[in-house]
Structure formats: structure tokens, C-alpha cells
Amino acid sequence: MTKLKVGLLFGGCSGEHEVSISSARAIAQALKTDFNADKYDVLPFYIQKDGYWQAGDLAQQVLESGTAIATINPNQTRWQFPLQAAEVEVWFPILHGPNGEDGTVQGLFKLMQVPFVGSGVLASAVGMDKIAMKTAYAQAGLPQVKYLAVTRSQVYSNPCVFPKLGDHIESELGYPCFVKPANLGSSVGISKVRNRAQLEAALDNAASYDRRIIVEAGVVAREIECAVLGNDNPKASVIGEITFESDFYDYDTKYTAGQAGLEIPAKLPEAVTTQIQEMAIRAFVAIDGAGIGRIDFFYVESTGEIFINEINTFPGFTATSMYPQLWAASGIPFSNLVDQLIQFALERHDKPPE
Incomplete structure (x- = not known):
């Protein structure tokens, strides 16, 4: 053969x-x-x-x-x-x-007319830009924490204007809140802020990475993740939970050995697990995802609320990464998972556009 x-x-x-x-x-x-x-x-x-x-x-x-x-x-x-x-x-x-992961390489592959693993240009671009992603998920009716979109020009605007931006963020979101570059992964440039001085420093830091910034209201919640696999009829994995002792899941916590743990499957009520799996598939389909995706959620245990945080259209894929571990716990070993992703790529390429 x-x-x-x-x-x-x-x-x-x-x-x-x-x-x-x-x-x-x-x-x-x-x-x-x-x-x-x-x-x-x-x-x-x-x-x-x-x-x-x-x-x-x-x-x-x-x-x-x-x-x-x-x-x-x-x-x-x-x-x-x-x-x-x-x-x-x-x-x-x-x-x-x-x-x-943002649609640039995916566009190149489309021009090459060769199949490729993962989402196409649209889903990759929307999934990478947190502001565009949140707009799409709001349209799809998926619950999210309250947020505001900010631009670099607003941060570096006339000194008389900037205080008004701070006032607006404080009145709409309050403290604590999170400031994030819209187009970076791995928690780069993310800050948790509790007062005006920290907010101004965090906005300046995020603006150094991206001209588009998102500010989100803070919630006391468990960080839950669900993997999705497939094209037109995707399926969801078991649920995983990230545990950590630090103030939030920042870059150092994510990539320093021993700072964070993974619990698979997460200890959740059955109804909550089912709801998260259904929401993960809705989120994947809403941006026209393909092949692979990991959707992250906040579960507010005190109220039972579930908020979608973001989608990662090409999550980490080492043997110890959350995505392959979730599928291993769902009955699909690493080697089979890699094989299935290639087969989904071939399937999507061969299927004529509707």
C-alpha cells in the first residue's frame, strides 16, 4: 500500500x-x-x-x-x-x-488546494481573535462573562480621554477584572487587576502586544475544558478541569512544572457535564470549526452558571496536553486520535462546498 x-x-x-x-x-x-x-x-x-x-x-x-x-x-x-x-x-x-492558528497558514493551504488538519480560514481567524469570537458566541446565544472591547488607540489617546475609559471599565465591569490582548495565546499579556493603577498598567501592557484588547469581568469559578473532534457531526469528550493554587491561570502557572494539575474526568454533576458538552459542540459549530477544537468554560459552582470562555482551534498536542488526554479518557488513544484527524482533513477536502 x-x-x-x-x-x-x-x-x-x-x-x-x-x-x-x-x-x-x-x-x-x-x-x-x-x-x-x-x-x-x-x-x-x-x-x-x-x-x-x-x-x-x-x-x-x-x-x-x-x-x-x-x-x-x-x-x-x-x-x-x-x-x-x-x-x-x-x-x-x-x-x-x-x-x-489564525487563518493565515490555512489560507495558504487553501491556495495550495491540498487538505489540511484543523479548521479553515473563517473558524481559525474568529477563534484567534477574542473580540470576534465573543461577538460570534453572543450571536449564537452562548452565555459569557461581561466584557468590553478596547483598542490601542483608546489606551494611548489624549490624556484627557483616557481617564474616561478607566471610568467606563470600572462602572461596567468593576474589580477584579482581566485585561487580555485579543490575539495571543498561552496567557501571554494577561493581567488580573483590582484597582485603577493596575488597570492602567495592564492596558498599557496588553496594548504592547496587540492593537485590540479585551477586558472581562472576574468571576469565582472552576476552569473546565472540553475537547471536540469531527467535522459536520462533531462529538465532545469527557470533561477536564484545571486546578492551580496561583491567583489565576497565567503563563507561569501554565508552563511551570507542578504549578497546575489536570483532573480527568472532572468531578461535576451529570447534568452539568452534559450541558458543557452540548455547549462545546454549539461553540465549535457556531464558528464552522473542523477536525479539532478545545473549548474552555467557567463553572460558577455557587450559582450553577456556566460561561463559555474561549475556543482554541489548535490546542497543545503533546502526550500530556489536555486535548489528547481528554480523548484518551474518552476511549481514543493518541495514535488513533492523530489518525482520525488526518482522515477528517481528507473528508472535508473531498466534500464539495454546499
Whole structure:
């Protein structure tokens, strides 16, 4: 049987470069073991932090070592892709954050007319931009915490105008509240604020990352996650919960060993579990998600309220990441999960648009 050539694309121009390499290593291993070894031939493609694509031995070196390489001055331009790209029959882009999870690479694959794992341009772009995502979910009738959208120009506006912005945020949301760049992942640039001085500093910090900022009301809630798998008829996994002792689930808590724990399945009332699974599928379908998605929720135990927080259209994919662990607990081992995602990519590509 002829093996399907899978282009494993990793690295990328975002702050989640190293996370992408870790995810790619796990996927590459899964594609070379068990029944996948007879079905797939992995072609690695590494995007350096400066945007240059590398293939062949250099990409394989990064994949095996798990270490990003220093910038190399190649003989090609950024717009000249490695020749091996023409051999790819299905792309598996394991790029997290901007310039990979936001519809940019997905648009390139659409132009290539080659199937790829994950959501298309629309879902990827909407899922990456928290303001656009929340607008879509409000239209879909999904409950969310109260929030306000802010622009960089408002933050850096005339000194006479800025206090009015602070007054507006305080009157609409109160304290504590969270300030976030609209288009970054991995909790980068997020601040929890409790007074005006912290609010002004947090807005300035978020504006240094993105020209669009979101400010959300704080809630005392459990952080719950649900994985979704499929295309037109997606299914939801068991529910997982993130536990931590820090003030909130920030970057250091997320990526420092021992700072956070995962409880799978989460100890929740059956009715709450069912409602979260139903909401996860609604959220996935609302933005036209495909293949893979992880939806995060707030569960306010004191009132029984469930709020959707956000969708991640390409979550972390190491063996210890929440997404594959949720499916392992749902009866789909890592190797099978990788195989199913490729099959969903082929299915979506072959199906004519309606």
C-alpha cells in the first residue's frame, strides 16, 4: 500500500514556537508507530522564528532534538518554499498562536488546494481573535462573562480621554477584572487587576502586544475544558478541569512544572457535564470549526452558571496536553486520535462546498 505523505508543519513566528516543536515531536512519533507506520510517511517542515521554512535534514534535526535552531540565512526568500512541499498530500500544521492558528497558514493551504488538519480560514481567524469570537458566541446565544472591547488607540489617546475609559471599565465591569490582548495565546499579556493603577498598567501592557484588547469581568469559578473532534457531526469528550493554587491561570502557572494539575474526568454533576458538552459542540459549530477544537468554560459552582470562555482551534498536542488526554479518557488513544484527524482533513477536502 502506498503511504500518504503527511507534511508536518511546526515552529512558526509566535511566542508559542517551542510549544509547537513539542507538539510536533509527539505527533511525529505517533505517526511512526502502530498501524500509522503502514499508512503515513512524515515529511517535516520547520518554520524558523524569522519566518523561513526549512525541510529535510534540518527540519528533522529540530524534530529529533526538540530545540529551536538559531536563525539561518538561507539562499531562498521567505516566499520560496522547500521543494519537498510539492510532495505533500495532506498537511498537519501544528502551529500555535498568531501566524499559524489564525487563518493565515490555512489560507495558504487553501491556495495550495491540498487538505489540511484543523479548521479553515473563517473558524481559525474568529477563534484567534477574542473580540470576534465573543461577538460570534453572543450571536449564537452562548452565555459569557461581561466584557468590553478596547483598542490601542483608546489606551494611548489624549490624556484627557483616557481617564474616561478607566471610568467606563470600572462602572461596567468593576474589580477584579482581566485585561487580555485579543490575539495571543498561552496567557501571554494577561493581567488580573483590582484597582485603577493596575488597570492602567495592564492596558498599557496588553496594548504592547496587540492593537485590540479585551477586558472581562472576574468571576469565582472552576476552569473546565472540553475537547471536540469531527467535522459536520462533531462529538465532545469527557470533561477536564484545571486546578492551580496561583491567583489565576497565567503563563507561569501554565508552563511551570507542578504549578497546575489536570483532573480527568472532572468531578461535576451529570447534568452539568452534559450541558458543557452540548455547549462545546454549539461553540465549535457556531464558528464552522473542523477536525479539532478545545473549548474552555467557567463553572460558577455557587450559582450553577456556566460561561463559555474561549475556543482554541489548535490546542497543545503533546502526550500530556489536555486535548489528547481528554480523548484518551474518552476511549481514543493518541495514535488513533492523530489518525482520525488526518482522515477528517481528507473528508472535508473531498466534500464539495454546499
